[in-house]
Amino acid sequence: MTATPPAHDTSPEPPARRRGRPPRTESAGTRDRILTAAREEFSARGYEKTSVRGIAKAAGVDSALVHHYFGTKEQVFEAAVELAFAPALNASDAVAEGSLDGVGERLTRFIFGIWENPTTRTPLLAIVRSAVNNDTAAAVFRRLVAAQLLRRIAAQLDLPDAELRAELAAAQLVGCAMLRYVIKVEPLASADPEQIIARVAPVVQDHLTSP
Amino acid sequence: MTATPPAHDTSPEPPARRRGRPPRTESAGTRDRILTAAREEFSARGYEKTSVRGIAKAAGVDSALVHHYFGTKEQVFEAAVELAFAPALNASDAVAEGSLDGVGERLTRFIFGIWENPTTRTPLLAIVRSAVNNDTAAAVFRRLVAAQLLRRIAAQLDLPDAELRAELAAAQLVGCAMLRYVIKVEPLASADPEQIIARVAPVVQDHLTSP
Known part of the structure; x- marks a missing residue:
């Protein structure tokens, strides 16, 4: 796109010049x-x-x-978001490799990896801020995150309510990112990422695969 | 305050006039x-x-x-947020009544009740938008939500990492609110609240009380 x-x-074919x-x-x-x-x-x-x-x-x-x-402008924004989101969009590949048993931990580690790295965090923060404040930006966010990321994860689950499961798992991760990186609520903002992953990964796993 | x-x-004492x-x-x-x-x-x-x-x-x-x-202006904002947040700040009372076994469902129902009601949703949305975009507004949000709401919930838990538990439970609820009411990702945005509560309440419960 x-x-x-x-x-x-x-x-049909752009000339050389x-x-x-x-x-x-x-x-x-x-x-x-x-x-x-x-x-x-x-x-x-x-x-x-x-x-x-x-x-x-x-x-x-x-x-x-x-x-x-x-x-x-909306299309420029979409292209910029797509670029910034490229690592996050790969999360569905992270889900794909390996068995469904470890999907919660793999996805959680992947998302925290993106947020913990300042290079990938800065554009993500900008996207989240824009999406929260502007309906057009929210629509772009929906198209990319919902359609490309969450639906690809859901497609691999083969369970009832797969899309809702993927979204509630995403909600846990989005909420953690909001409170840790945007609002910076303590002790969550300063907690060791491993401590958070240990608590969050089983929740993500349950959302995605529990009966 | x-x-x-x-x-x-x-x-020391304001005169009558x-x-x-x-x-x-x-x-x-x-x-x-x-x-x-x-x-x-x-x-x-x-x-x-x-x-x-x-x-x-x-x-x-x-x-x-x-x-x-x-x-x-920051102090006016804090007073306005406190007013808008009054129902949410009562969530710790909702946690307090009854046993810890039902705490996840009570808290989840309470928070969704606030978001589902347009009268309480509108000021909450404004606060979330302001807090995401402005550090001063985020600081006010932190003081009220973290100090008043989450710490009061944590105090009732009597478990290790009680504050982190309360924040991760809040993260699940904050993320649901973000994706359902702000970004409006489908199918979450149109799902029956009862279906969401049925999936989210056990997660909130686990964050708060699982060993």
């Missing part, structure tokens, strides 16, 4: 530069205060080029 | 009017975009009177 050109571009469009290699560099700028702008300002113009300025390009590569 | 006068007011200060009965009415206006302003705009001046205007009083009754 990220790479889909805007709707008005209907050329045409007026106003950079060649393929430069194109990839520009696109990445815009995406990096977008992620930084959304992280720093949140969804509402970020503008396509601000992203273009930060990337050193014209606004039209942002629209050309990504479309609307 | 709500009723504490600002620091510069050091009179003095220049610029309304009499006791009018005073109570004005204070309530300011507090109601504050709650509405914070709900509508969030912590950052709300100003003492805007609250004063909405209440039809001078800004100085808002400072007089509550102090800083």
Whole structure:
């Protein structure tokens, strides 16, 4: 979805070069530069205060080029979220490897690993903040997290109410992240991650696989 | 804390009437009017975009009177949050009545009752949004939720790691609220509350009382 050109571009095969469009290699560099700028702008300002113009300025390009590569502000946000969420979206692979018996611990370790690493935590925090405050950003979050992450996990369960199970397991992990990393409630905020994982992993396991 | 006068007011007993200060009965009415206006302003705009001046205007009083009754913007926010949170703060009473065996279900029902009721949900949503986005608002949330609600629950447990247990139980409930009422992930957002309670209450119970 990220790479889909805007709707008005209907050329079946882009020519190697045409007026106003950079060649393929430069194109990839520009696109990445815009995406990096977008992620930084959304992280720093949140969804509402970020503008396509601000992203273009930060990337050193014209606004039209942002629209050309990504479309609307919502679509730029979706591409930036997808990039930031790439490690979390791999969580369903973490669930897939190995037996269902260890699924709770694997998923819990994976999610805490993302939150404990400052490089992956910062963009996640920005996404959570934007999603909590803006309906458009919440819709993007829903599409990516619900459709891509939770449904893929649910599909592997083969149990009744699999999607609801995956969401309630996610709720335990989301709530831990909120209280530990966003609101910073003590003693949870300073507790050893291993102590939290030891208490949370069995809960996630039960949500996913208990009869 | 709500009723504490600002620091510069050091009179041990306020006189019945003095220049610029309304009499006791009018005073109570004005204070309530300011507090109601504050709650509405914070709900509508969030912590950052709300100003003492805007609250004063909405209440039809001078800004100085808002400072007089509550102090800083942070203190007005704390008073407004305390008011909005009053039902949730009673959750520790819900835990207290009856045996520890049913504590998970009682607490879960209580919290879902608050979120399912639009009258109590709206101010809670505003508080959560403000706390996620602003460190000062998060600090107020921490003081009230952590100190008043979670610590009171923990005190009744008489188990090792009681505070961490209460926080992980709260994390399950906070995460459910986030995904159901804020992000609105399906099927959780439309599921029958009884179906959710049936799955979540045993988890809350385990966090609080399992060996």
